[in-house]
Amino acid sequence: MTAKKSAQHQSGKVKPSHRMVFFVSDGTGITAETLGKGLLSQFEGINFRQMRFPFVDSPEKAADCLLRIREVNEQDGIRPLVIMTMMNPEISAILRQGDALFLDLFDVFIAPLEKELGMHSAHTVGRSHGQSSREYTSRIAAMSFALAHDDGISAADLKNADVILVGVSRCGKTPTSMYLAMQFGLRAANYPLIPEDFERGRLPDTLLPFRGTLFGLTIAPEQLHRIRQERRPDSNYAALETCRREVAAAERMMKREGIEWFDMTSRSIEEIAVQIIQAINKKE
């Protein structure tokens, strides 16, 4: 049966409905997994079953991984996909003894970069993919800032914020702030716009000195209603009517105050974060 399945696949006549995917790395494997999932999302109708193999940095660990590749061949009757970032070619050679489609992100790009830059790459593991130590420290400091300035908790050193997000409760300010801090090292504060602000008809006094770093978030009232319902079911706070009124008042205020805003309704936090960075760069 196994042999038959495999033969069918090789003839290209059968599209198997599931496929095993390994994310393998001698580091954390986060880069391989992130890019890999992006690639797989391009192929609909296949159920990709995923397994992570991080820190494959010794011949022994590579041999374990090779064993799993062979097991999958045997059990599924079809070879797995191996999406990997392996800096050490000797260790990756061990994996490649198995039958799989190997897509090695480093392998493919290091060679053209070496040629272009006229030098050899370090080919060493241990540098975290994508950040110098200074960058790393600033990301941690930014996260600490974002946590200390979540939901208007502290106005103490808002002047040090790279960005201050405003918007109604539960529109997505907190995760967006955290993402800006973690991914981009931005000191992101956030501050809720509440009914009292709308009644007064102007921004909270605390924010007035920092107009230059304010950006707004908004969201469709129906979606806000669903989110608030989960938090406080059947409350006045969660009522669709309340959500409609608050969102409309917040948008009016942001418009009047000249605050650029972004709509979370059908966008991911990653997308909004990048749009905010673009807007900050434009201002500078």
Add this chain to the structure above:
Amino acid sequence: MTAKKSAQHQSGKVKPSHRMVFFVSDGTGITAETLGKGLLSQFEGINFRQMRFPFVDSPEKAADCLLRIREVNEQDGIRPLVIMTMMNPEISAILRQGDALFLDLFDVFIAPLEKELGMHSAHTVGRSHGQSSREYTSRIAAMSFALAHDDGISAADLKNADVILVGVSRCGKTPTSMYLAMQFGLRAANYPLIPEDFERGRLPDTLLPFRGTLFGLTIAPEQLHRIRQERRPDSNYAALETCRREVAAAERMMKREGIEWFDMTSRSIEEIAVQIIQAINKKE
């Protein structure tokens, strides 16, 4: 001068000390940037100046980007590196009219995947790289959980935690929890071990029912001292002697209670997070 520099580079005799790098994408560009930085970290001694071009999803935006490629050629006398994820080949063709080293992550991997899977890729933008909507929702819920359970704030539904991190104050519990939530969708709580716990000689009562999900973090006392100094300079809390005592007591307690722990001292949060996930998987 420009022509001379360019000629020198082409003859391969001069390694320029800086190089412009564009991260271009029709999405957020986060994947291109993350992998790109990992690749560049392999080449030491070159000052890579980086620019992001996210959401390049129209011929007009591609033309703007092409203009910048040409400007860099003109000003630097050497062509830039363009690291990109472009799903639409027509738009990427516009960029490729410029002179640059183009490394397109999708381009290189989509073709072998199509062959392997026996189907065409969707080649569409808009799917966020790397997550289905369900995954996305669970990541947001996990972040919300992590925030609500940071630093032992609430013990309300600790039973729903996928993981509870324990350790002394400022050892890295908070950013690790946030990262586990944001990147992997884990409901990660964290709980500080404080001098009172060490005097009593046992875990806080709150945690006793959840031994199965407890993991520890530790850190070298010298590093903890530096971190605490920044927060409360010259306090007893920050004193090296205090840090030594607390770290030793915390490690003794974790050992006695059979809690597996990880050392943050020379590891990044990403690395620790992946190790924690491996440890969770082993338990299951």
